[in-house]
Amino acid sequence: MNHPCYICGLGSCIPPRVMTNHDLEKLVDTSDEWITTRTGIKERHVLENGVNASDCGLNAARAALDEAGVRPEEVTHIFVATCTPDYLCPSTACVIAGKLGISSGSGRMGNVMCMDFNAACTGFVYGLELARNVIQTHPDAVILLVATEALSRRTNFSDRSICVLFGDAAGAVVLRSDPAGALWELRDVLCSSDGSLNELITIGGGSACQISEGSVVGPEWFISMQGMAVFKHAVRSMTDESLRVLERNGISLDELDLFIPHQANLRIIKAVGERLGIDENKVFANVQHYGNTSAATLPVAMEDARRSGALKPGMKVLLTSFGGGMTWGSALLA
Ligand code: COA
Numbered sequence: 001m002n003h004p005c006y007i008c009g010l011g012s013c014i015p016p017r018v019m020t021n022h023d024l025e026k027l028v029d030t031s032d033e034w035i036t037t038r039t040g041i042k043e044r045h046v047l048e049n050g051v052n053a054s055d056c057g058l059n060a061a062r063a064a065l066d067e068a069g070v071r072p073e074e075v076t077h078i079f080v081a082t083c084t085p086d087y088l089c090p091s092t093a094c095v096i097a098g099k100l101g102i103s104s105g106s107g108r109m110g111n112v113m114c115m116d117f118n119a120a121c122t123g124f125v126y127g128l129e130l131a132r133n134v135i136q137t138h139p140d141a142v143i144l145l146v147a148t149e150a151l152s153r154r155t156n157f158s159d160r161s162i163c164v165l166f167g168d169a170a171g172a173v174v175l176r177s178d179p180a181g182a183l184w185e186l187r188d189v190l191c192s193s194d195g196s197l198n199e200l201i202t203i204g205g206g207s208a209c210q211i212s213e214g215s216v217v218g219p220e221w222f223i224s225m226q227g228m229a230v231f232k233h234a235v236r237s238m239t240d241e242s243l244r245v246l247e248r249n250g251i252s253l254d255e256l257d258l259f260i261p262h263q264a265n266l267r268i269i270k271a272v273g274e275r276l277g278i279d280e281n282k283v284f285a286n287v288q289h290y291g292n293t294s295a296a297t298l299p300v301a302m303e304d305a306r307r308s309g310a311l312k313p314g315m316k317v318l319l320t321s322f323g324g325g326m327t328w329g330s331a332l333l334a
Contacts (some may be wrong), residue, residue: 006182009174011063028160034202040266044167044291057148081123083273121323123295147295156222171299184333199322259288262321263287263297
């Protein structure tokens with residue numbers, strides 16, 4: 001990579017409405033004790049009716065742009081990582097651009113490229129890889145990467161095996177090659193997938209769901225998952241990918257200041273930390289408060305880690321994630 005890629009703004013948005021484990025006890029046959037011991041989750045946040053993934057993403061985007069000192073009209077690319085877009089068309093990126101007042105011709109390089117992509121929970125890491133490659137061909141690019149999810153819209157609140165796990169949130173970063181005001185340099189990214197495992201996590205509602213006016217929504221529209229198979233794959237893939245990215249950058253685990261894994265389940269987070277042999281004080285977790293917010297977990301965790309003082313600009317940070325597809329990946333910041 002000839003041109004460096006810097007993160008110069010970070011923001012998040014957490015919907016105010018909270019659903020605690022005790023709230024879920026009233027909806028399904030579950031208990032705070034079961035959820036806490038199996039997942040670590042105590043509460044999650046859900047969007048109000050009429051507030052969508054784009055609205056939550058917009059708030060996170062505004063916070064990231066403010067910190068970067070970037071005006072919306074300076075943005076050249078908007079990439080949105082989501083598996084719960086507002087619509088199949090238009091893209092959530094275009095909806096956010098519209099809400100930011102960005103229009104054709106307002107970008108520094110002329111038009112603004114907007115698109116969504118779906119790498120499920122690995123979306124933020126995939127987005128970092130996308131951004132640093134765009135910067136190689138467009139060194140003047142000012143990229144807004146948003147990860148936003150409205151998973152509650154595809155959660156069956158009568159399925160106890162699913163509804164306790166997920167929540168809604170958004171996070172965003174601004175990336176560019178200009179080091180002025182940089183928080184971290186994006187040193188490296190690795191992205192992987194195994195499409196033969198595509199049935200382990202599914203969310204319907206795409207064109208494979210054939211509908212006509214008045215069709216009844218069936219179970220295939222909601223999140224479904226083979227929990228234990230996903231658990232095992234998650235631990236293996238995040239551990240291996242993290243070691244690969246450290247090795248190819250000649251960085252030891254001891255040199256890392258902070259490890260931020262995908263926030264799906266505290267047991268998975270602990271298992272990855274233990275397998276890596278990393279000091280548990282360097283492993284960040286906030287899944288207790290939000291559940292799994294898919295692509296949004298990493299930027300939300302970065303922002304929470306920063307607010308808690310655990311994450312500071314310039315620290316060596318390893319991000320890692322896994323998700324439906326299956327997809328997985330790791331990114332190194334410094
Ligand atoms: N409350 C109470 N009981 C529940 C429950 C709930 N919310 N959900 C499931 N159960 C029951 C099951 O029905 C099962 O009962 P049975 O033994 O009578 O059939 C029992 O609890 C054990 O279920 P099991 O699936 O074996 O539990 P587990 O230890 O595997 O934990 C998960 C389940 C989902 C928490 C765990 O597999 C997991 O976290 N997997 C990974 C999920 C993930 O990260 N997904 C995101 C991908 S990005």
